[in-house]
Amino acid sequence: MAAGWTFLTNHAHVLLAVAENPQVRVRDIALRVGITERAVQLIVRDLEAGGYLQTRRVGRRNHYTVVTGQRFRHPAEADHGVDELIAIFGGPVGTSALS
Numbered sequence: 001m002a003a004g005w006t007f008l009t010n011h012a013h014v015l016l017a018v019a020e021n022p023q024v025r026v027r028d029i030a031l032r033v034g035i036t037e038r039a040v041q042l043i044v045r046d047l048e049a050g051g052y053l054q055t056r057r058v059g060r061r062n063h064y065t066v067v068t069g070q071r072f073r074h075p076a077e078a079d080h081g082v083d084e085l086i087a088i089f090g091g092p093v094g095t096s097a098l099s
Helices: 010-020 026-033 037-049 082-089
Strands: 053-058 061-066
Touching: 010 026, 010 037, 010 061, 010 082, 026 037, 037 053
Parallel strands: none
Antiparallel strands: 053 061
């Protein structure tokens, strides 16, 4: 694979990991995406602040919920929702992953 760039951002990769497994650990997201745990934490905060993700504590773990109906931020894609991204790249998603 050619190094240097990809079509999807790390934000998209983190969102897809959470959509696939709402109870995924930050460590596992970091390994999957190829970034640090700290970077994952910052991205999760960005996604929460943007209204794309909700986090709640369940015992010792976080449980994430992807907020459906949110549109992409860039004007060129604003007529598409993140639900479409998840449908394309996320595979089958359990109902607990999307609300």
